Amino acid sequence: MTARATRTVGIIGGMGPEATCLLFQRIIRATPARRDQDHLHVIINCDPSVPDRTAALVAGGESPVASLVASAQLLERAGAHLLAMPCVTAHAFVEPVRRAVGVPLVSLVEETARAVNEQCGHARCVGLLATDGTVRSGVFGCLGERRQLIVPEAAQQAEVMAAIYGPRGVKTVGPNAEASRRMAAVAADLVRRGAEAIVAGCTEVPLALAAGDVAMPLMDTLDVLARAVVREATGACGGRTL
Amino acid sequence: MTARATRTVGIIGGMGPEATCLLFQRIIRATPARRDQDHLHVIINCDPSVPDRTAALVAGGESPVASLVASAQLLERAGAHLLAMPCVTAHAFVEPVRRAVGVPLVSLVEETARAVNEQCGHARCVGLLATDGTVRSGVFGCLGERRQLIVPEAAQQAEVMAAIYGPRGVKTVGPNAEASRRMAAVAADLVRRGAEAIVAGCTEVPLALAAGDVAMPLMDTLDVLARAVVREATGACGGRTL
Known part of the structure; x- marks a missing residue:
């Protein structure tokens, strides 16, 4: 293996x-x-047994913190130099994860606020557009610091949840036209x-909504x-220090 | 985390x-x-610094064995119960990898022979249709045990390599129409x-060829x-024992 200037x-x-x-x-x-060897070293711990984040936030379900910490520590031991969590709702629990490891976690929420x-x-x-857990936890509160932040009204929020978790939701059966139609209708209402x-x-x-499905920047x-x-x-x- | 009856x-x-x-x-x-928690626990070590397998087989390049063994051992330490390698050419080196770990490796080559x-x-x-390294290493020899196994003629084999490694190859720029056209022409010649x-x-x-691009089963x-x-x-x- 050749020395690499990138972080795992x-x-x-x-x-x-x-x-x-x-x-x-x-x-x-x-x-x-331009070739395999130019790509980043990425280690993925895809552990679907993490307790449901939304259930923990809105229904008193089991906390996902122990699972998230175990996953972060497994990755650190395996050689990761920086971490990321592709789940917005899990960011309601980001601080205990950060405290449990010696490497930085690039926050999806902080990076989204910066990108907006x-x-x-x-x-x-x-x-x-987010899950009930994300909406109620206020994890995206930082988006409202410089501008008004609006969320779907109750019936519309139920449509968002159906498009994600419902019998034809993207978590249940993968991307599909019905989930896309529901999500696009809620987006149009926000506009x-x-x-x-x-x-x-x-x-x-x-997975349910493409940029072309919305009249405003997505x-x-x-x-x-x-x-x-x-x-x-x-x-x-x-020069930014991680 | 709940107990799971599946293997990582x-x-x-x-x-x-x-x-x-x-x-x-x-x-x-x-x-x-039907929900996240039903999925398998999958740990991926995507380490692109593994020396090129084709170069090792046909041009005396650095052996990938040490890297492959290190990757397999990292995954075993992280908790994997079985391993898989999504690279055919790397299967020319599968036996030293198997000997270096205490968990089974599901061989792409053995499974392909079974599926055929x-x-x-x-x-x-x-x-x-394979890389020069795979063709020359005879890694797919088991396919010829019950039937004739044919490979592209030299000029056609160069087209396969161009569609994978060339300036417009799928390893260089991702899936694209030119790579697909080249690969489909070689497949038609084999038919x-x-x-x-x-x-x-x-x-x-x-990544370059879909089932509909070939007149015979792909x-x-x-x-x-x-x-x-x-x-x-x-x-x-x-009841098969792993």
Whole structure:
């Protein structure tokens, strides 16, 4: 093996497996590479037994913290120099994970807030498509610091959950037209209510919604995370200390 | 975490990252699951610094064995109960990897030979699309035990390599129309020469060739491996001892 100037990426995955796979694919495609050996070293722990994050936040379900910490520590032991979690809702539990390891965790939420400021700085109102757990936990509160943050009304929020967890949801049967139709209708309602940008605030949302399905800019949090991971792993950020 | 009756899968990946990601996706889709927690625990070590397998086999390049063994041992330490390598050419080195770990490695080559016998048992002649290293190493020799095995003629074999490694190859720039056109032309030539089934004998071939692009059955070795991994990890094979 030749010495590599890049950092090894550890992915705390499995929430769900599809979103983990999609982040992996986007990291590969976001990496400047002409041959296998130019790609990043990525270690993925796709452990779907992590207790449901939404259930823990809204229904008193089992906490996912012990599982997330175990996954982060497994990745650190295996050689990861930086970590990422392709699950927005899990970011409600990010601080105990960060404290349990000696390597940095690139936060999907912090990177999304940064990306909204950089790419949609003009927007006075941003709409959020996310799970009940994410919405109620306020994990995306930082998005509302510089502008109004709106979320779907109750009936519409139920549609978001159906498109993710329902019998025809993307977690249940994978990407499909019905889930896409439901998610697009909720996005359109947020735009009617004034949203000038939409944040796909659950890693499963982009599995049901493409940029062309919404009239306003769609911030894809998995894309944002993939680009941040490549930036941090390749040192393309310049002198920033991890 | 709840007790799980399935085995944890370890993937010796990075050869290349795209094929690793594709195997991951196919394992997810081949798993009977209705929610995140039903999926398999999969640990992926995508280490693209493994020395080029074809260069080692045909040009006296650095051996990949030390890297492959290190990757297998990392996965075993992390908790994998069975291993898989989404790279056909690497299977020329499978025995030293197997000897270095205490868990079984599900061989893509052995599983492909089994799948050809099960699904194309009638075929008297099978055509192989693979890298120079795989062709010359005879790693797929077992395919010729019950039937004739043919490979592309020299100029056509150069086209296969161009579609994988060339400036517009799938390892260089990802899936694209030019690579697909080249690979389909070589497959058509194998069919003209008598092949009644085509084995996509490099994990990058399916990135350039779909079943509809060939007039005869196309055995996708990544699909075969994904189904074998799910079978072994879920114990769906019945009493077979791993």
